[in-house]
Amino acid sequence: MEKLKNYRSFFLIGCSECASLCGTGGDPELASMKEAIEAEGKTVTGTLLPKTGCQTLGTKIELKKDKEACAAADAIIVMSCGAGTQSAVEIFPDKPVFPSNDSLFLGNMTRFQIFDERCSLCGECILDQTGGICPVTGCPKGLLNGPCGGTDNGKCEVSPDIECAWVRIYERMKKTDQLEDFKKTLEPKDWSASRKPATLNTRQKKEEKK
Ligand code: SF4
Numbered sequence: 001m002e003k004l005k006n007y008r009s010f011f012l013i014g015c016s017e018c019a020s021l022c023g024t025g026g027d028p029e030l031a032s033m034k035e036a037i038e039a040e041g042k043t044v045t046g047t048l049l050p051k052t053g054c055q056t057l058g059t060k061i062e063l064k065k066d067k068e069a070c071a072a073a074d075a076i077i078v079m080s081c082g083a084g085t086q087s088a089v090e091i092f093p094d095k096p097v098f099p100s101n102d103s104l105f106l107g108n109m110t111r112f113q114i115f116d117e118r119c120s121l122c123g124e125c126i127l128d129q130t131g132g133i134c135p136v137t138g139c140p141k142g143l144l145n146g147p148c149g150g151t152d153n154g155k156c157e158v159s160p161d162i163e164c165a166w167v168r169i170y171e172r173m174k175k176t177d178q179l180e181d182f183k184k185t186l187e188p189k190d191w192s193a194s195r196k197p198a199t200l201n202t203r204q205k206k207e208e209k210k
Pocket residue numbers: 118119120121122123124125126127134135136137
């Protein structure tokens with residue numbers, strides 16, 4: 001609300017995908033946000049729950065029907081992840097855009113509405129050398145050769161709620177008969193392979209294949 005104090009009217013954008021599943025940017029949350037903003041004496045000119053907020057072009061097309069409501073808003077509030085928020089920045093180059101959410105991570109949905117962080121998108125995958133379990137993400141220290149001295153009965157020293165990634169890697173490599181590889185020392189990671197901030201043009205790759 002502190003950030004919004006200089007603006008009077010807002011258009012709200014959620015997301016039908018992760019933000020809806022997480023209960024942070026679906027229809028009920030858009031309605032709550034609208035209520036909270038109106039309680040401050042401000043106006044909500046409209047709301048949209050796009051199919052996929054991070055899909056900039058798709059969201060832009062879906063917003064066409066809300067052209068007037070968007071034009072009437074002083075600012076946009078996005079109730080999805082940082083990617084969805086930045087879609088709105090591209091769609092509304094002349095309007096302030098504010099995120100309502102703190103995006104935590106890219107997660108695998110392991111059960112309905114339960115997200116587990118498995119990959120940090122490092123650009124140089126080493127899963128072939130770690131039994132398919134990622135220590136860059138699964139170990140809080142990101143150790144490439146573990147476990148560290150703090151592992152305790154299969155738990156991580158950082159928190160007993162975390163299974164030590166390197167114990168998991170060992171157990172899996174043992175089970176899959178890969179322990180010879182487990183003994184090999186992994187080289188320091190080549191962080192120049194990290195492509196952040198990246199643009200991925202899969203269209204170009206398809207054209208190169210032709
Ligand atoms: S090694 Fe890198 S790309 Fe592979 S799973 Fe881990 S973070 Fe993701």
